[in-house]
Amino acid sequence: MIRLNINGKDYEVDVENDTPLLWAIRENAGLTGTKYGCGIAQCGACTVHVDGEAVRSCGMQASDAVGKKITTVEGLAVNGTMHRVQKAWIEHDVPQCGYCQSGMIMAVAALLKDKPKPTDQEIDEAITNICRCGTFQQVRAAIHTAAGSNA
Amino acid sequence: MNFIPKLDRRSFVVGTAAAGGGLALGLTLPFGNALAQTASPEVNAWVVIKPDETVVIRIARSEMGQGTLTGLAQLVAEELECDWSKVTTEYPTPGQSVARKRAWGDFSTGGSRGIRESHEYVRKGGAAARMMLVQAAADQWKVPASECTVSKGVISHGASSRSTTYGKVADAAAKVTPPTDIKLKDPKDWTIAGKPLKRLDTVEKTNGQMIYGIDVKLPNMLIAAIKDCPVFGGKLKSYDEAKVAGMKGVKKVLRVNDSTVAVVADTYWHAKTALDALPIVWDDGENVKVSSETIAAWLKEGLADDQPAFVGNQNGDIKDAIAKASRTVEAVYAYPYQNHAPMEPMNATALFTGDRCEVWTGTQNGEAAFAGVLAESGLTPDKCDVHKVMLGGGFGRRGMTDYVRQAVAIAKQMPGTPIKMMWSREEDMLHGKFHPVTQCRMVGSFDDKNNLTGFRMRLSGQSILASVLPARMENGKDPVAFQGLNPRGEAAFGYSVPNLLIDHSMRNPPVPPGFWRGVNVNHNAIYVECFMDELAKSAGMDALEFRRKLMADKPKHLGVLNAVAEKIGWSTPAPQGVYRGLCHHMGFGSYVAGAVEISVLDDGKKIKIHRIVAATDPGYAVNPAQIERQVAGSFVYGLSALFFGECTVKGGRMEQENFDTYDSMRIAQMPKVEAILMPTGHTPWGGVGEPTICVAAPAVLNAYFNATGKRIRTFPLKNHGIGFA
Structure with missing residues (x-):
């Protein structure tokens, strides 16, 4: 069990060490706006922000995002105002x-x-x-x- | 293409493409089933008006990015005379449609037919609803309907200064006898259709809220990952379930069908991890001997005149013309297999409860998916349904139902549990329904006055219909193979040559083909339009002038060609170091042409595309802004295919498994596309989702020849070491 901070909210997620951040976001946190396209960081459909940097989340282990601020497309708007x-x-x-x-x-x-x-x-x-x-x-x-x- | 099945009152036939063969199901309709009751009154099948004035327009065709959802809504709204800002849409389900005597007609969304083949009846649906709403108001006021006017959903009776709204009379309108005499507006009077309105589905596509098949969630749902035998036609021999049974999250390992195994788990990542660890023994079968080389050798044999072939277009005496020619020009071209590679890999969610089966999926053909569910579940139409969700790209791939049937086959073995079956990108690349492989030999004959006297074109290669819709074959011939080469019709050849022969030696390798956005015009346009430049060069003539001489009786083809030539500045010299190419073609009822300006670097190894001009004449334009986007996007699809697109066969299976070996254009490679939309009002209407793709490659290839003197006749360009600058 690891803790991920996604869009300002903490999620306790039960994943393995090698689970990509993409699947932790989609399946454990249930945020499906982030898409799976290739799984090998070629297409960019899974791009999220980790501490403000664009990251292809299929190529990053969820465990490496612990303690960092993850932003997905669902969290891009601030207080209901679109980016x-x-x-x-x-x-x-x-x-x-x-x-x-x-x-x-x-x-x-x-x-x-x-x-x-x-x-x-x-x-x-x-x-x-x-x-x-x-x-x-x-x-x-x-x-x-x-x-x-x-x- | 016209895939509309024959209808009668008691049954309909849906062509559904099963893996490896066609399947047509004759369904006897269980008439009398009620559509699920909605809270708001339905004026007719196409229009629901809510008390708050919201207008719900029902759309049977599938939105996959091409804008059909918005375009069809515009057509209904135009005749309905409603307030466009109040319009929303919904999909009826195929099950509902069957229960209502196929109230929404054809659901199939391919062949660029979404709008062009349903515009009349959807407009009539909107017009009928308007007439019923007005009649309801007139009845309340006890005045003739003819004295009432309507604008933006407000009905007025000028003489008595009364007005009401659609929302207030919708209940009563639903009880009005539907009109039989419906007159449609002249497109000249359109105020909603024909306008560059914004899409209706954009907001949810920018905030992560749009639900695609891969995003479907149902209570207690499990996830299935699958592997189908990588070798085409191979079988699943055995697998060692014990090796993965204890892995985290794994619920079940099961045989999906003769060639496919699935791991069902609590998450996709668990299912995929266990599937990768699962020892599987395949029976590869005979096709393991098949490779790109063996296929190419077989197709090459088909280029010979003495090989049997189906004739698609013929006039004069080509043998005589070639025999008497003062000189001939000959060339052989070839086009590879390509995967659709939509961004969202195939997936479907199925729930089978023993006496009911429901599926949620992105499909280009709800009715075909429905037929697939019936066939796989063994249940009757009243016990099944398909709920369509947004497609993460279709391009023809999602007109097939192989993935729908797999999901049902898995769900059937786990009754009561919703199963979301998801393909990996690798599975998607290995089990595509590929753009067919062809080769082409062409001969042009000239007389001693430098006139083109004969054009002979022999296609050798794969038929899509033979595999996907064999019922549409005509005495063994695949008429769709001649897209853009036909004597007349919606995909007519653009030249008149005194002696002409175009035929097809059909050779169907054991690789499943499919309709790939643009279908057969993609390679046919390359063959004809590159060879026309070769002939022009041989004649020592300008490529445009040479074509014009052969197009005197093809005014619409010539119209788009002239338009791009003028806009690119064909009659004036190109800037220093810049070279031009042009071409035209016809497909899907639309006339299209393209012209480009390129320069080359690194001894011809790099191509920089500076400008693309593209003209489209689809007859009528329902949403010019969306058509421009389809035209621009067509060049991404078409140029990705030209530069990168090839799936090679080795050991009976595809070698490319992901975007690292099957590349696609990026924004850096995207030139500015200048679209010329020039509808000339022809009927039947043309489509816009596909036709323009076919002019991307020949325009660039002709410019490349002009820049380098090198004529490329096999594809993609990466095989020649040529890439984007």
């Missing part, structure tokens, strides 16, 4: 199937914390999530809107 990335996503109608978007949004939110007004090149380097529907054109536009830099 500016979520607002930009809605403004640009970004999601198609939407399955990859939790991870995409979390990756972008972390990027904007690091680089408030990212250039296209910085976006290209930081955002490596797979989207099979192909929403990238809207993703890029929405990132610039969220950053307030319609570059």
Whole structure:
């Protein structure tokens, strides 16, 4: 039994040492907004924040997240106010199937914390999530809107 | 494609794609079952109006990202004359539909047919509801309905200055006799349809609240992880359950079917961990000898003229044209197997209680899934149902029902316990329904005046229908193999050549094929449109001018081609170091064309795509903003396929198991897509989810030739050491 702090709330979760954080979040904490896509940290659908950093949660053991602050897409809004990335996503109608978007949004939110007004090149380097529907054109536009830099 | 089954009053037939073969179930409808009672009155099958004025529009087709949920709601709302801001949607279940004489028609969502093949009856559903609501108000006021007007859900009688709302008369409207004479609006007068409205499903897709199949939770549910024999056609011989029985969380190890074993546990991680530890003995069978090389050799034989082939398009005398040619040009192309790789691996949740079976899943065809549940459970239609949830991508894969049947097969062995069966990405890659493999030999003949006198195209390779929907084969021929090559219809060839022969030597390797977003136009467009550039080069002509000469009687094909040529600036020189390519095609009732600007680096090993211009003529545009998104997204799917997409067979199984060996485009590789939406009002309407994919590859390949002088004829580009810059 380990204790995970997710979205500001403590969860006592019964997992093994090798259980990936992804499955602890989805199955033990019951927060299913974080998605499974590949299990080998290739696609980014499972991206969450651990102490503010974007992490592909399928590639991190849950036990390594003990004592850290985990944020999932469900916890991105603060006091019911959507994060500016979520607002930009809605403004640009970004999601198609939407399955990859939790991870995409979390990756972008972390990027904007690091680089408030990212250039296209910085976006290209930081955002490596797979989207099979192909929403990238809207993703890029929405990132610039969220950053307030319609570059 | 038109997969609509023949209907009669007492039964319907649902084509359901079972693994390894087609299955058609004739269902006798148990008429008289009541739809589950809802608290709010249903005006008709399509429209429910709640007392608070909320308008619930029922949608039979499946939303998987393509926007059909919003588009179909727009069409109903347009005729309903309701307040769009009050619109929500819900899926009827296939069980409800069967119980109501198939009130919602076809549920199938493939072939880009969601809107184009249901727009008329859903609009009539909206119009009928409007007429009933107005009639109900008129009856209350004792005035003729013709004196009443309606706008945004408010009904008014001007002469007496009275007004009421849909919510207030919905109860009474439900009792009004449905109209039989329904006149639809002229699309010119649309105010909701035809507009670039926002999607109805976006908020839940940005806050983690949208429920996909993988997110389904039921009380006391257990999770199943499965392994199907990796070798196609192989069997499950045995497994050593004792080795994993004591592992944490494991509840049961069971045989799902002839080739599949499952571990059922309290969590997916426990189920997967035990499954990975489970000793399994497979009987690989004969297909273990099959490889990409053996398949390619067999297909290559089919390119010879003396091999039997089904004719798809023919005019003039191609033999004579080639015999009398002043010169001929010949080329052979090939296209690989590809996995759909939707972001959400296959899954389904089933609850079997002995006398009932219910399934929750993301499916592109609720009725096919329903038929699969009936077949696997052995129960009658009144005892089963399928509850559709959001699809984490479909692309054709989720039109199949193999995964639904597996979930039911597991649940059947654990009555009373809901079972969520989840595939790993590896399982999903090994057991796809793959984009079929083909090769193509083409010959063009010229006379001594440099006119193209003949075009001969021999396809050799796999039929999708032979495996998935054999009932739709025509005397052994797969008509869908000729998508984009047909003499007429919704996927018509875009050129007139005096002597023409296009035929198909069908060769079906033991790899299960499926409808892969874009289906057969994807490779057919590459073959034809790259070869057209080869012919133009041989004729010493500009690629656009060469095509135009052959398109005098193809005005709609030419319309989209001209549109992209103009927008890319074909008649003016490209910037220094930038090269252009263009192409066009037709599929799914839509005319599409693409033009690109690229540059190449590292001696041709890197391609930088600067611009993509894409034109689409789907006849009518229901939501231009969503069509633009489908067009842009099509290039991600199409260019991922061109650069990376290949599943190779070795030892009778696929070699690629995850995204590390089956890559997909990232945002860094995404060029700006400039979409030209140019609906010209043709009927039948065209689709938009798939057609544009097929112009992505040939446009880039033609530009690549112009940049390097190298003609690439086998794919993906990674096999040539070529990647994105």
